[in-house]
Amino acid sequence: MIPAEVAAPLGPAEVPAAVGAEPGRRSYRRVLRWWPLAVLAVAAFAAAFPFVLAPNLPDATDLVGRLKGPGTTVHGTSYLLGTDSLGRDVLSRVIWGTRISMTVAVIAVVAGGVVGSLLGILAGSRRKVLGGVIMRFADMVLSIPFFLLAILVVAILGPSLVNTVIVLATVRWPRYARVAFGQTLEAHSREFVKASVAVGVGPWRLFRRHILPEVLPSLIVVATLEVGLMIIYEAALSFIGLGAQPPTPSWGAMLSEGQQYVSTAWWIATFPGLALFVIVVSVNRLGDLLRDRLDPRQRSPR
Amino acid sequence: MSQGVTDDQVPAGQDPVLAVEDLSVCFEAGRQLKALSQVSVTVGRAEIVGVVGESGCGKSLTALSVMGLLPHNATVTGGRVVLEGVDLGSLNGRQRRDLRGRRMSMVFQEPMVALNPLMRAGRQVTEVLSVHSLLSRPARKERTLALFREVGLADPEARYRQYPHQLSGGMRQRVMIAMALAAEPSLLIADEPTTALDPTVQSQILQIFLDIRDRLGTSVLLVTHDMGVIAEVADRVTVMYAGRVVESAPVSEIFHRPAHPYTAGLLASIPARNADRGRAEDLPTIPGRVPALGEITAGCPFAPRCERAQTRCLQEEPGLLAAGPAHLAACWYPLEQDRLPAPARSET
């Protein structure tokens, strides 16, 4: 792609070594590494169209078919993953639960991520006073234990999914702010940023053209890892009754209901737990892959 | 600009483009460290002024104070910077930014990292034009291509579309200069613009400065540690040592009649001028090193390294004194003016 005259006339230009096509086996492996994308694509589909995949309604109770094991058929309705104490289909509830988990996690990450990133970039760009104030505030928020703050907010606003999102975003924005702050400082120390300032580029254009592209890769990596964490937090809040309220099919709420029956009806808690596990592992793995891809400087030691 | 103009007494008609007057800068690092101490430099219209000195003597800091781009832990503690009659200290951030690029621009040392790797070369120059809302979109491209030609880039159309990693160091430095010149500033500050380049490219780049000075009347403040670069392009020289100006004179004066022993030492260590001396190890060097910021004590800061130093030099710091026509030197016992200096030689 690089024209030949690059090297002329002023001496050697370093032409980056072209990445040659790998032999078949290696490239096959490389594609397989991205398996989390496949899992998450299925999860995203389930979240978007649960009614397509779910064989039954998530809230439909069947008092005759209560606490039936996986594979039972009651009145011609088969329950692949069994039923819970109200005779609701566990499979359908797990599928609808995907929607709750993903929506809450993604909205919380977007809200916390946008607010935190903007504050962090602002702090990194206005280092003298404003930056100090913002980052001290971030430290303060980070120092409050998560569940303490969650209980406080829920006590004031009442338990609901919307409030769960608010709690999660409120608690997590400092994480993005810290990353954005560090990356912004680094970007400002880059010679080309100084060179742009030296020709009169103002703060807004500097942010759009020069800072954001530098900062974004790390933020994307953090946001991905945070999605996994937010799914866990949502489940945890719902588990202790501060999140989704019955009969909402949240995985955390299902785990909480199911724990009473662990010895007699193991499937009620197991399957939402399994779904939670698979999704969180996939999201985290995707985060690691993205980090290696976008942000090799912060590669995790393995 | 009206609100920025102050009551300075610079005579009309022959205002210097840049006047740095008694500028002092401190770093906040637990305690105050004085990095610049009453530095004065002037640059006249269409004049190329060199600033020389060893590493760490405050050359870059002087350049950055003019641009208003000091590191966040540095503050100006005294003096002022006047650009075309406007005291920069009296301007707010917005007004200052407005001057950057349009009235003064800066070219940095490392062309390898001074361009945004994610932006095409052409775009980086058109950006400067759009920042200052100059020209329409197609006209900006035309102007950029013209600038590329002006700074000696062959095949400007191709360069316009290339990314920095596709350009050589010399080409990148030319793109940098094109960026700096895009909005036609009156003053161009170049901080070691050729240090990272090989010698042939170095003289080609220096030639650009001479060229724009002659054709556009641009003034240049050229920061370097290389007396050879000064000899090639500068009209006047300011020699800095330990955050102070120690000598200031026209180039021919500096080279033929240096008054400060430090300047003489710098001159004696230029390889080309000592070619007849033979092997490089024979080059005289100035013994010792530049004092660190906290170490500067009473007396002349150069005294510990100066073989001419007397008791007075260790007790009282010399101010800038006339050492000839348009020639100032901060030395109690300047080298005699009517004979070629016997520069300080190292013992070995």
Ligand SMILES: Nc1ncnc2c1ncn2[C@@H]1O[C@H](COP(=O)(O)OP(=O)(O)OP(=O)(O)O)[C@@H](O)[C@H]1O
């Ligand atoms: N951000 C900073 N914090 C503290 N001290 C600094 C900082 N930047 C520069 N200094 C100090 O200020 C002094 C002058 O630095 P400056 O960069 O102006 O030197 P210079 O003459 O340009 O040297 P060089 O030839 O190495 O570029 C040095 O002693 C340096 O250590």
Ligand SMILES: [Mg+2]
């Ligand atoms: Mg420097």
